[in-house]
Amino acid sequence: MKFESYSGGIYIYYYFVCKRKLWFYANKITMEDTSDLVQIGKYIELFYKEEKKHDRQIIIDNTISPDAIENKGDFLLVLEVKKSESFKEAALWQLKYYLWYLKNKGLNVRGKLVIPEEKKKEYIELTEEDERRIKEILNEIKEIIRQPRPPKVVKKPYCKYCSYRMLCWEDEL
Numbered sequence: 001m002k003f004e005s006y007s008g009g010i011y012i013y014y015y016f017v018c019k020r021k022l023w024f025y026a027n028k029i030t031m032e033d034t035s036d037l038v039q040i041g042k043y044i045e046l047f048y049k050e051e052k053k054h055d056r057q058i059i060i061d062n063t064i065s066p067d068a069i070e071n072k073g074d075f076l077l078v079l080e081v082k083k084s085e086s087f088k089e090a091a092l093w094q095l096k097y098y099l100w101y102l103k104n105k106g107l108n109v110r111g112k113l114v115i116p117e118e119k120k121k122e123y124i125e126l127t128e129e130d131e132r133r134i135k136e137i138l139n140e141i142k143e144i145i146r147q148p149r150p151p152k153v154v155k156k157p158y159c160k161y162c163s164y165r166m167l168c169w170e171d172e173l
Helices: 008-017 019-028 036-052 088-103 128-146 165-173
Strands: 067-073 076-081 109-115 120-124
Touching: 008 019, 008 088, 008 128, 036 067, 076 088, 088 109, 088 120, 088 128
Parallel strands: 076 109
Antiparallel strands: 067 076, 109 120
8 A cells, every 4th residue: 555645654563552542644635733732843853853863854755754764784773763762663664664565566665663751762573473563554544534424423532632633522512
């Protein structure tokens, strides 16, 4: 499955965070520009990239946009930078998706999840099980975004901070 306009990674991320948010985003209903938390995350990512002298934006095949890629000689190290560990599982799968995508292009890749504010890094290698799971996730994403309506609301602790909350919780505001 190929995504349009380098949405692939964010689709994977939203799949783990909130399937309703995924549906809205994939159907061009975007609210991220109004979120202070999203803007803070973008500033942290930008600061990290400038400090480490990484390119500002990488777009590959108009499908993926990893935060940075370092050439380590015999492999490429793909970096994903996040504000916090709040959605670590989503971030890890987003990074694994980038590794899977690039591996399918014939590249030798490894990953690194970086959380600068918490001074944490985690190195990631893609397993065969990860590759099978990514294919399943992509099929599930395809099904979610093809639905005529968004999935039902599932209340989560972080809903009150979400930029889409008005679309889900208008009765409670």
